[in-house]
Amino acid sequence: MNKKVRVRFAPSPTGGLHIGGMRTVLFNYLFAKHNNGYFILRIEDTDQNRFVPGAEEYIFECLKWCGLEPDESVMHGGEYAPYRQSERKEMYKQYAEQLIKDGKAYYAFDTPQELEEKRKTILNFQYNHASRNEMKNSLTMSDDETKKLLEENVAHVIRIKMPYDETVSFTDMIRGEVHFNTSQSDDKVLLKADGMPTYHLAVVVDDYLMKITHAFRGEEWLPSSPVHILLWQYLFGLENMPHWAHLPLILKPDGKGKLSKRDGDRLGFPVFAMNWTDPKTGELMHGFRERGFLPEAFINFLALLGWNDGTEQEIFSLDELIEKFSIERVHKAGAKFDYEKAKWFNHEWIKRLPVTSFQLQVKQLLQNAGVEINDDEKLKTVIQLIKDRCVLLTDFIQQSSFFFQSPKEIDINAIKPKWNEHKKQFFVELIRTYQLATTWQHEALENSFKEIAAASQIKPGDVLLPLRIMLVGGKFGPHVFNIAEVLGKEETINHIKRTLQLLQ
Numbered sequence: 001m002n003k004k005v006r007v008r009f010a011p012s013p014t015g016g017l018h019i020g021g022m023r024t025v026l027f028n029y030l031f032a033k034h035n036n037g038y039f040i041l042r043i044e045d046t047d048q049n050r051f052v053p054g055a056e057e058y059i060f061e062c063l064k065w066c067g068l069e070p071d072e073s074v075m076h077g078g079e080y081a082p083y084r085q086s087e088r089k090e091m092y093k094q095y096a097e098q099l100i101k102d103g104k105a106y107y108a109f110d111t112p113q114e115l116e117e118k119r120k121t122i123l124n125f126q127y128n129h130a131s132r133n134e135m136k137n138s139l140t141m142s143d144d145e146t147k148k149l150l151e152e153n154v155a156h157v158i159r160i161k162m163p164y165d166e167t168v169s170f171t172d173m174i175r176g177e178v179h180f181n182t183s184q185s186d187d188k189v190l191l192k193a194d195g196m197p198t199y200h201l202a203v204v205v206d207d208y209l210m211k212i213t214h215a216f217r218g219e220e221w222l223p224s225s226p227v228h229i230l231l232w233q234y235l236f237g238l239e240n241m242p243h244w245a246h247l248p249l250i251l252k253p254d255g256k257g258k259l260s261k262r263d264g265d266r267l268g269f270p271v272f273a274m275n276w277t278d279p280k281t282g283e284l285m286h287g288f289r290e291r292g293f294l295p296e297a298f299i300n301f302l303a304l305l306g307w308n309d310g311t312e313q314e315i316f317s318l319d320e321l322i323e324k325f326s327i328e329r330v331h332k333a334g335a336k337f338d339y340e341k342a343k344w345f346n347h348e349w350i351k352r353l354p355v356t357s358f359q360l361q362v363k364q365l366l367q368n369a370g371v372e373i374n375d376d377e378k379l380k381t382v383i384q385l386i387k388d389r390c391v392l393l394t395d396f397i398q399q400s401s402f403f404f405q406s407p408k409e410i411d412i413n414a415i416k417p418k419w420n421e422h423k424k425q426f427f428v429e430l431i432r433t434y435q436l437a438t439t440w441q442h443e444a445l446e447n448s449f450k451e452i453a454a455a456s457q458i459k460p461g462d463v464l465l466p467l468r469i470m471l472v473g474g475k476f477g478p479h480v481f482n483i484a485e486v487l488g489k490e491e492t493i494n495h496i497k498r499t500l501q502l503l504q
């Protein structure tokens with residue numbers, strides 16, 4: 001590639017960022033970094049009615065959590081600032097006027113009421129090549145009439161004049177040749193009555209001004225592409241147009257239709273990167289981060305929703321993804337969302353990463369659950385001991401709380417049915433031996449446990465589960481003697497004594 005690669009993610013701040021959006025971010029980022037290019041984040045906030053406070057900040061936080069920092073953005077600055085379309089308002093008008101001069105667009109003076117009336121009376125009314133001749137616009141009015149209305153500042157919009165029955169074609173990097181008939185599209189508004197551009201004009205002008213070389217976006221934008229291609233042709237010449245790629249949809253787990261924001265709640269899994277609370281309704285949408293996912297796993301999972309490197313490899317770090325990613329290997333077909341697979345990735349990443357890379361998150365989770373942590377070294381040891389059995393970071397709460405505070409409940413009913421005097425004597429002896437122990441290390445603790453069992457003619461297996469329940473409260477946790485080692489002598493003995501009393 002001879003031109004410096006510049007790609008953009010261009011969200012409208014209208015709500016939380018669901019995983020489809022995050023995957024678009026990721027593919028843009030990977031492509032940019034693979035080609036030593038730039039990843040730009042542009043806020044497309046031209047539709048003021050849909051603006052949602054907090055959405056922009058939320059998008060930046062999601063990207064930060066995933067480590068997918070833009071090179072240029074509202075937050076990061078850059079040569080092509082401003083990166084928020086509402087702040088670029090004045091730039092777009094001249095392009096809309098240029099289109100009028102060239103006969104590719106026109107002024108339309110129809111009032112919202114008049115348009116509403118048409119929609120009411122004509123089924124599926126479209127402002128297009130057929131209907132535009134009956135409407136109030138600069139094509140049906142004389143030049144003088146138009147001029148007069150413009151001078152009087154009569155509210156108007158600028159619409160593209162879609163050609164009749166022509167074919168617009170372009171090469172999509174994922175789909176290959178794509179063709180559209182221009183008559184299928186209506187005469188989209190380019191500049192609104194309030195002077196703001198619509199998305200269609202702004203996206204083309206900004207991709208041009210920001211020297212975007214590749215535009216990757218969701219498949220839902222494919223139907224708009226002929227309008228964008230025509231605008232490129234009219235304003236800047238097709239040779240300057242970015243290469244397009246429309247990314248496949250993320251489908252519901254059963255493959256039937258697009259995964260919607262509602263599916264998460266319905267099926268019990270998150271569809272947002274992070275928790276998102278709708279400021280108007282107060283409704284909470286669950287996020288992968290709060291569910292206990294590591295960013296490494298989330299990214300790995302997202303990358304494989306519609307892409308693979310052609311081998312059986314499934315675990316990829318961000319650096320490996322950057323190295324291996326190619327847009328041509330993104331599938332055309334939609335990718336099925338699979339929550340169990342997402343959890344599998346998380347488990348794999350918990351096993352692989354060093355404790356230090358998520359110790360702080362676990363500490364926060366424990367503290368939020370009311371478990372106080374005063375000893376970071378001990379926490380590190382505990383995490384190391386249990387991490388292989390934790391699928392989500394939230395699993396660390398159950399698996400490790402008992403190391404830091406006595407279990408609130410002891411599942412005494414799991415011991416009672418098989419409890420007898422013989423077993424009690426065993427534990428009395430165990431306490432005596434442990435009290436005399438000079439080293440407190442799991443192998444030695446296990447050895448003396450077995451010796452006492454042998455001497456008391458008791459099967460070690462019969463007293464192991466009671467010991468586990470005494471130490472952790474229930475039937476879970478890592479190897480019992482590892483637990484005892486980390487708990488320390490005093491705590492271990494206290495736990496046993498306490499349970500013996502409960503069993504009286």
Ligand code: GLU
Binds near residue numbers: 009011012199217221
């Ligand atoms: N603003 C559009 C969106 O919200 C961006 C589409 C594009 O990337 O062209 O998704």
